[in-house]
Amino acid sequence: MAANRVSLGRGTQGQASGGSKRPEPFRVLTRTRRGIARIRPIGDVDIGTVERIREQIEQCTAAGAKRVVLDLRGATFLDSTGLDLVLEADANSRADGWQFGLTGGPTRLQRVFDLTGCRARLPFLTAAQLAALLDAPDDAA
Helix, strand or coil, X not given: CHHHCCCHHHCCCCCXXXXXXXXXXXXXXXXXXXXXXXXXXXXXXXXXXXXXXXXXXXXXXXCCCCEEEEEHHHEEEECHHHHHHHHHHHHHHHHHCXXXXXXXXXXXXXXXXXXXXXXXXXXXXXXXXXXXXXXXXXXXX
């Protein structure tokens, strides 16, 4: 259902006038390196897609990832279910002994974390910090 939605204010590629460009289909890219899983949703993170991200987080931690980074740079929208997923992952990481981090997305996504007061309590990483983690020697990660 999310693929049929057209909104100019959310960064999708659709056009309200019925133009030829359509939003790209949602997908989740996952890469694990040195025990660090980077999960990168591309498209809207909402009630229709959040379960696919949750499944990736669960698969990565079940496979032994010691750290999971949710990279939101490719996300175009984040609704309350997306925010709930982030808070759930953060809580689960502390309860289950793995580390969680976030790489911030576009300004409109970051605003969700600001308006809800969550930004200060979540472990945000810069792109440079993420790159350093992924490129760190095995004993430093």
